Amino acid sequence: MMERKFGTIIQIGDILVSEDVVTEYFACDYEVCRGACCIVGDSGAPMEEDEPEMIERDYPRFSALMSEGGRAAAEASGFFEIDRDGDIVTPLVKGSCECAFCHSGPCGETLCAIEKAGCRKPVSCSLYPIRVTKLTGGSLALNVHHWDICKPAFEKGRRDGVRVYQFLRRPISDRWGEEFWSALDEAARHLLSD
Secondary structure, three states: OOOOOOOOEEEEOOEEEEOHHHHOEOOOOHHHHOOHHHOOOOOOOEOOOOHHHHHHHHHHHHHHHOOHHHHHHHHHHOOOEEOOOOOEEOOEOOOOOOEOOEEEOOOOOEEEHHHHOOOOOOHHHHOOOEEEEEOOOOOEEEEEOOOHHHHHHHHHHHHHOOEHHHHOHHHHHHHHOHHHHHHHHHHHHHHHHO
């Protein structure tokens, strides 16, 4: 008998949700990571095509919260960069892996200047650890991304009994609507009861 190599895929409209979105545990452990996802990596956060324009529009509202290096990077790049994979990403502070839109908190933690100002940060940041992939034909695929710096978040989620999709209820609802969230929650309850 062959071992099953692929998990269950949940389809809601034209969105395909991988099983690990509902089976894996996750809850940011900010006390441990202190916002490392904003300052570690080989490129900026993925952005949707309309997000650089939105960030440029909101820039006057949050730019004062950014570092001098962040402002210089944003103003030089035009609010986005193209990474080595050809993807649109947030710009990085020159000579570092730090997102240009970072804000240093009072205790040295890293925060998002965009979010702190009450503006909408890139969807990829709000939905992490879910990564959205556009498929041929216009469908979307939602998968869980595993990053070593987020290992404490997966552990905290397991300790607290919080699944990825539960942790991301608000950003999922904001992005795809309450009806989508309800369908996902119902599918997750069914899948987890098996």
